[in-house]
Amino acid sequence: MSAPAASRSPSPTALVTHPACNRHDTGPTHPEGQARLPAMLDAVRRDAELASVLVEREATPALEEDLLRVHTPEHVIAVREAAAEARRRGQIVWLDPDTAVSSASWEAALASAGCAIAAAELAMAGEVPTAFALCRPPGHHATVHRPMGFCLFNNVAVAARRVQARAGADRVLIVDWDVHHGNGTQDVFYADPTVAFLSLHLFPHYPGTGSEDERGAGAGRGMTRNVPLPPGTGAAEYRRRFLEALDAALASFEPDLVLVSAGFDCLAGDPLGGLLLEPADLHQLTTDLLERVRRPAKGRVAAVLEGGYVPGRVGLGLVDVLRAFARLPKAR
Numbered sequence: 001m002s003a004p005a006a007s008r009s010p011s012p013t014a015l016v017t018h019p020a021c022n023r024h025d026t027g028p029t030h031p032e033g034q035a036r037l038p039a040m041l042d043a044v045r046r047d048a049e050l051a052s053v054l055v056e057r058e059a060t061p062a063l064e065e066d067l068l069r070v071h072t073p074e075h076v077i078a079v080r081e082a083a084a085e086a087r088r089r090g091q092i093v094w095l096d097p098d099t100a101v102s103s104a105s106w107e108a109a110l111a112s113a114g115c116a117i118a119a120a121e122l123a124m125a126g127e128v129p130t131a132f133a134l135c136r137p138p139g140h141h142a143t144v145h146r147p148m149g150f151c152l153f154n155n156v157a158v159a160a161r162r163v164q165a166r167a168g169a170d171r172v173l174i175v176d177w178d179v180h181h182g183n184g185t186q187d188v189f190y191a192d193p194t195v196a197f198l199s200l201h202l203f204p205h206y207p208g209t210g211s212e213d214e215r216g217a218g219a220g221r222g223m224t225r226n227v228p229l230p231p232g233t234g235a236a237e238y239r240r241r242f243l244e245a246l247d248a249a250l251a252s253f254e255p256d257l258v259l260v261s262a263g264f265d266c267l268a269g270d271p272l273g274g275l276l277l278e279p280a281d282l283h284q285l286t287t288d289l290l291e292r293v294r295r296p297a298k299g300r301v302a303a304v305l306e307g308g309y310v311p312g313r314v315g316l317g318l319v320d321v322l323r324a325f326a327r328l329p330k331a332r
């Protein structure tokens with residue numbers, strides 16, 4: 001099943017970043033800290049074969065109108081004012097026990113959402129079929145109304161709404177393989193028939209949502225698919241459930257673009273996780289996804305960084321996702 005990916009010639013893939021992302025300061029002990037992005041970039045740049053097909057792009061920060069397609073004005077104002085307060089006080093402001101805002105977090109949050117938008121737009125434009133937004137703060141726990149769980153704005157949702165509004169994507173499939181349930185993304189699109197959401201996650205686990213019977217509401221009934229997994233789930237069972245859910249989603253929904261909430265806390269050994277995937281398994285899952293969306297979405301896939309808290313492991317995971325995007329064999 002993986003042979004075609006390895007036998008085709010390499011394909012360019014984009015890596016989207018913005019320097020403001022890493023000015024988001026959560027303090028020295030927070031898992032979602034400033035060590036993550038440099039470690040990931042280092043891992044990518046050490047792979048010369050990958051670097052030779054990588055198109056690196058700097059994003060344009062998101063506009064407030066982009067945020068307001070997803071979030072309430074009160075939510076947007078709360079984040080901006082928390083950053084202003086952090087600047088005035090010269091210290092981090094906590095929106096909840098997990099979610100930090102520093103003086104640079106407003107600019108970082110706009111940059112992070114901008115990276116997701118740029119990755120989605122690059123894939124939609126077809127210049128490169130696949131792109132990865134290497135950004136923080138992450139997004140998939142941020143609901144319509146509030147930041148939570150390290151997330152200020154829901155980057156993947158902002159990107160979906162932007163390409164729907166401006167890049168001709170009518171239908172978007174969001175696949176979330178972060179170890180935590182993407183409750184915020186589910187919240188944004190729960191009653192929306194134009195965005196399908198598929199999440200595989202450890203359960204029960206933070207944030208507590210994501211049971212199988214959460215399927216969407218109203219016109220969006222059936223468009224949300226949750227695959228809760230017990231602690232210790234390994235690659236074979238994970239892939240079986242992933243393919244089963246993905247095939248079921250694609251049987252009734254033809255996306256113009258696929259977005260991935262790419263959390264690397266699904267890797268074995270993550271301090272906030274409990275699943276047992278290895279970086280090479282992410283290469284396989286990414287290859288599986290690309291094969292299944294080659295026709296419906298013309299192979300257009302944009303991934304957006306979510307969690308993943310052992311920087312070295314996350315770097316290896318990113319390399320294997322990018323190698324799959326580039327149709328290179330998995331890293332050795």
Ligand SMILES: [Zn+2]
Pocket residue numbers: 178179180263265306307308
């Ligand atoms: Zn997570």
